[in-house]
Amino acid sequence: MENTLQAVPQNWYLVLSTLLFCIGIMGVLFRRNAIIILMCIELMLNSVNLLLVSFSAYSGNSDGQVFVFFIMVVAAAEVAVGLALLMSIYRNVASTDINVLNKLKW
Amino acid sequence: MSLYLFLTLAILTIISALAVVFSKNPMYSVLWLIVCFFTIAGHYVLLNAQFLAIVHLIVYAGAIMVLFLFVVMLLNLNADTEPHKSNLTKIASAIAAGLFFVVLIASMRATELGEFNLPNKTSIGFVEEVGKKLFTDFLLPFEISSVLFLSAMIGSVLLAKKEKK
Amino acid sequence: MMTLLLLLLPLVAALAVLLVGNKMASRVALLFTVVEFGLTIYAYTIFKQQGPDAFVFFHDWISSPKISVNLGMDGLSLVMIGLTNFLLPLIVLSGFNREYSNAKTYFSLMLLMQFALIGVFMAYDGLLYYIFWELALLPIYFIALGWGGKNRVPVTLKFFIYTLAGSLFMLFGFIMLYYYNPNASFNITDLYNNPICSCNQGWLFWMFFLAFAIKIPIVPFHTWQADTYSESPTQGTMLLSGIMLKMGTYSLIRWLLPILPAGIAEWGPLAITLCVIGIVYASIIAIMQNDLKKLFAYSSVAHVGLIAAGIFALNIEGLQGSVLQMIAHGVNVVGLFFCADIIINRTQTANINNLGGIRNIAPRFNTLFMIVVIASVALPLTNGFIGEFLLIYGIFKYNTWLAVFAGLTIILGAVYMLRMFQNSMLGNTNENTQHFADLNWSETLVLGIIAITIVIMGVYPKPIFELVQPSLDIILNKALAK
């Protein structure tokens, strides 16, 4: 395990995270279900986490890892709030489809 | 060895991520996401961030995903309730995301991260190291994030509280 | 001190009028404007003794980018302020014996307008000037919007946006001037003494010219005007045409000529051509206008076009003529619109074809109206003549053929004015006009004062010439020093 940093070029992590990030974006674009969009956003955040950790590991600087904690904190808070919002909407319109939410426009 | 491990994990990560996006049933999506989180935790371990890997699992798989599952079950969402986007939008979003990926990679195309030296400290991912950092350098953000939690807490209660109109 | 007093009294008055309530509003406004006029005369006597130095007021305002409260009055300013303060009591008085909803606001806005106008004429700091310039737009807009005719909304909107558009370009021009100015200030003397590369003067000229051309208005920027005039309440129209248009011509003299001489050299010929075309163009349109106010509006376009042309002729005759004509036109056009108001108010129609025969039953009105009309067709011994004479002569010195063309105004002016007068006043009465009451005391007073001024100015304009000559000399020197 010690030699991961030598065996795997750092750029691969970069590419992997970017790919993951883009999959997250695709998910947000692709789906209409608010919950799944929320999950895709989590995916995006996780790609960033991965990136940060890889940078941190490769540069031997633990700041990046600490930062990941904050991202987790925020992600948790975000999810809590997001799901609460979702619940309150679901009570009103009985749907999690974001396309239902189009009263406000133009 | 670790290269193969990385590749395996990476491919798994990507597959599970894609599965999150493409699963018709929200429940599956949730489950795939959990898989994805596990693979990411694997990466953390590969990168010597053991403590973070554990925290990651606890927070994400243990807390956040449970929350998700809980909501999905509560709202009784399944494949039938999932509204479908038209194919055009689907293709468009796939292309857009793909293009975006290409653009991102292209803008980093010349990224040479320089001569890589093995860090003299391998313990940066250990709890001790991270903890020290968190309570010294990052003390303020740590404390400030409590405000965030407070706010989110009040907010969630406020929003989800069941009350007569 | 005098300067500040002159400037701020109308502002105080505006507040006072707001406080006294609707019934007393017009009277209090009149009182204040008369006092203000008295002060102006007093200022004139001081000016006679001590010259412009007595009126310098300087106070730092904004440190960076440097803007200062730099007020003062040279002869030119004094003359313009004199015009403003002379006309305001008349305009207020012309609102007597009329019912206005919310009169206190109405008169207060007029006084606010006076404040802004005086500020424009006093400001010797570019940005301060600009602020007053814009400030002047607000009261008039609200006057027109609140008390105007039934089509007022789109019309005033167009007016507001149109003029504001011009002004914003001017603001842009001022900021550019500031950065071209090594002293980094808007102070007028700095701007006068700062030679700007002639490569930049061309487009800077347009920045300023647009603002002024719209305000004046010079054809083809005039289309807001006729509608605005006919939709505004009379006092608003008077303020607009009598004084506010003069802001544009005044600014040409004060801000454009001396600051951008090379720009003038480059674009002046085009500008003067536009002005002259405008004179003939507007006059010809006026010939067939049937709406009193629109007719006066187009005539006003022609007249101010002549003033602007005289300014761009860049000689002392043109400038003197333009100053004199600004005053004369201010007085006359207020008179004209007041007459129009009297007619419209009593007959409920502005179409001259529906009028006629008023002369039979309202001789006093007829006489005074006649005097105003002949003044505006520039008959000698009325104030309109000397101005036009000098203006056309100024243009003549610039270019003979332009002068011939511009001179058509004296023919065409006679045509449309007399047609208007004939159709509205002469002939036999009809159902619209048969109950036309002659002037009451306040109307007689207003028109009487205007008539007397018309004659006095026409016979003895020398004080005005003397007053503005030094300022014009300086400005002309700058304008001609490329």
Add this chain to the structure above:
Amino acid sequence: MTTLIYTTCLGLFCMLAEVLNLRKLLVPALIIGLSAIFVVNMQQWGITTPATIGSVSVSHMIKMDNFAIAFSGLAIIISILIFILSANYYKDEQNQISDYLSIMVFVLCGALVMFSYNNMAMLFLGVEILSISLYIMAGSRRFDTRSNESGMKYFLMGAFASGFLLFGIALIYGASGTFELEGISKYITVGEIAPMFYLGVTMLLFAMLFKVSAVPFHFWSPDVYEGAPALITAFMSTLVKVAAFAALYRLFSHCLGGTMYYVEPLLIIVTGATMMVGNVTALSQINVKRILAYSGIAHAGYMLLGVLSSQTNAASSVFFYAAAYAIATIGLFAIAIMTFKSNHSENVEAFNGLAKKNPFAAALISIFMLSLAGIPPFAGFLGKYYIFSEAIRNGYVTLTLFAVINSIIAVYYYLKVIIAMYSQPANDKTLVIHPTYMIVAIICAIATIGITIVPDMLMQILK
């Protein structure tokens, strides 16, 4: 630092107020508390002792420089005004008022962090505290689907943008190896810059542009502004916008200035597009909150001119502009909220004939509208003038000219309301303006005129 701590404590107090049954005292206590905090905040002026928690230095996390103090002061004043309004606004929701207010105080905390951050982590946390609290507030009318929709849209897009923010921070960290502003700034000046870094800066910029609602990241703001409760809209369009701008400005003036040449073309395009889309789209709106949203977008465009000029210390210009904008907007909302309420409509027609019903209120609205339109002698004019000046000084002549043209367009929709008030017949709905609203409006009006008369008071702060 102390400002932040006290404000947090105030937020906690609000939370506990419900438990302690102090709801009646809540708003006065908040106002007094915030006023005290304002004083404390201003006392830090010019004192450069590094921030500490106990014995731990946190100066690499937060830096209360004059920029931060000035903006904090402004933010606190804005909050005070909003809280004055809130007493009456929430009078029917007494059992939740402490929740609402505490969340709003937390928004202020987030803003304070965004003014003073000295580390990307703080920026991130500040943004998130602010945003998450606002998601809640936007959706706080639980039974109103419009409010739901507003909250949800804001949340989804905000979270999405957070992803970009983080990605950008991550890339910057990857290239420079640090989260501290000074470190990053040093990285820029010393040696080669990795392409990754530029991408990071760009992504970070995108995220911040989202927060200030610049085109093409502006889509959320009209919908959210319209759907959110009016008071929250006021809060969003003032405090939040100011905070986002201050953060963006701080980012470039304290840290990423060296990469300005790189993002400049992007910023120019975005600035131009923002001004144009904001102004032009606002023309055809009839909902006043929506008009203000678009107007807010347009104003963001103008303020971006200030950001573009950040290399020549345009801070005071941006500050002045932000202050003028915020004050006018709050004043406007103070009266608009009452008008909306009495008419059960948020459209321009709600203002019909206001000049007859309540000429004073109409006059105040006119002042605010004209100030927003940038017409002298109101503060908005000077703000615009400063911004344009700075932009021209930095050579953005064409862009400024474009801004000038846009301000001409803008006049139209500001006048729409004025026209409705002054030229339309009044409807029969009675309009009662609660004194607290009137007080706020009057304070704002005085400030709007006052800061024109003595603009140096504000302008000198950040020199």
Add this chain to the structure above:
Amino acid sequence: MNDKMIQDTLLVTPALLVPLLPLIGFLINGLFGKFLPKSITGWIAALAILGSFICTITLFNGTNSTSSLNIDIFDWIAFSNINISFGFLIDPLTITMLLVVTGIGFLIHLYSIGYMKDDEGYTRFFTYLNLFIFFMLLLVMGNNYLVMFIGWEGVGLCSYLLIGFWFKNESYNNAAKKAFVMNRIGDLGFLLGMFFMLFYFGSIDYSTVANQAQTLAPDSALLITITMLLFVGAMGKSAQLPLFTWLPDAMAGPTPVSALIHAATMVTAGIYMIVRSNILFSLAPTTLMFILIVGVATSVFAAVIGLLQNDIKKVLAYSTVSQLGLMFAALGLGAFSSGMFHVVTHAFFKALLFLGAGSVIHALHGEQDIRKMGGLGKYIKVTYITFLLASLAISGFPFLSGFFSKDEILAHAFEQNKTVWVILSISSFITAFYMFRLVFLTFFGKYRGTEETQKHIHESPLTMTLPLIILCILAVVGGLLGLPEVFHVQHAFSNYLSSVTEGSAQYLAHHEKVSHATEIALMSFAGIGAIVVILFAYNKYVKRSVLPLEDNSLTGLDKIISNKFYVDEIYETVFVKPITVLSDLFLVLVDKLIIDLAVNATAWIVSTSGKTMRLMQTGNTGFYVFAMVIGMMVLLIIRLFI
């Protein structure tokens, strides 16, 4: 202080009083006329003019043919290097005009007291009349062109007011407007002429201009331009081709107005102006040639039209135009003093003719058509006799005033250009013919009106007949002022004016003076010719009682002539119509369609793009995110690859 200066200072007061008195009269009547008894206002006005006349006499006595008195009253337009003063110049030319204006003016005031007695605008009439005299006096007294221009335009205004005196009648108002506008066309020429003088000579004082002009080469382009422009002014004011049409229409005004303004005084202002600038004009032979052509043409043209007019005043109006043409011909020949002489004599007999016509109209209660008159000689003797004598004078009946003044001009024409002489002679005979056609149809034969009106025919009151008699005496003996040298006397009139005209003599081409014998022959020819024509007319209208046909039964040339060669119609189509069309075109096409459309189109484009852009805001979160992503992508691509 020598005697002359003392003398001069003594004359200042009367000189100032001359215009001041009418002004005072105007102000009293204008401001307080309403409060004064009607009868008094007329007398106030008349006395004001009488006062002026007396002052003029004082001036006349105080000066001689060589003196000229310059009175600067105040600086009018004075700044920088422009200095135009408001001042008077009293010299023989001025005094001549003053005498005519105030003298005839007074008589006509007197006449009007009777004539206008029953008019509701009595006071107003006298107010205007006084104002007119005031301006006319300014015109002739001014010491520079601009003061002259004040009077010039001022009389135009009064003419406007008086033509449209009966303002309820639409066509009268149109006539008034036409007069004013046509005059203004001339005025523009005058104005431009002044500009040239001011610009090139630096002054518009008569003396300076004359001095400066003499430094230029004769017939230089500048001089031609200036004189041509001034002449354009004169054409307008003095109703020359092609600007003459207003004058016949001007007969819409009350008859005394026609007498005073449109015959005796105002219309001669053009001649006065050219005589005043005689040095300038004599330096520009080309212009003189042009004046000659215009004058001769007008003279014949108007005379021909006069042949077929049936309105008593219209006949006189065309006759006036024709006579003015004669005067201009004289000026064109360089015979400035002869021109002036004819002005004076013409003032006498033409004023008389108009007043006589007025008396006829007064007697017939407003009837002006000569076809409905006839045989009036029996009823109104004084009018008849004076009218007859005036007609003889104008026709050039030997030894009456017109005879001398006309002959002088004809003699000059004979000297210089035989063709001109022939044409002018013909024109003169035509004049004699139509004048007597008028006399015979009016006063001879049987009354052709209704019986009802016949009963009321009466002679006018003394205030009306007295002026007739005085003018008649002047018309008869006026010629004595300028007895030609053939009679072995000094030509008193031209002597008196010699100081004014002598300056130009050197520049005029010198022609061999006709011998006395030839001159006598010419006079005889003219005199006998006139008598023959009169007899011919007598034969036609009295003996054979030929009556003019109704207007609609005219054919051919007659129809054209009686319709005044359709000049008005031509002007209507060539100038008036196009301008009205242009006006509508400008308003509708340029103003509304092009300019305003451009403005509104800008607004429209902006607002439409607003409406379009708002559709981007679909309300769909998915779309928003999509747009954001695309936006970011585009921006990145722009940044990276472009």
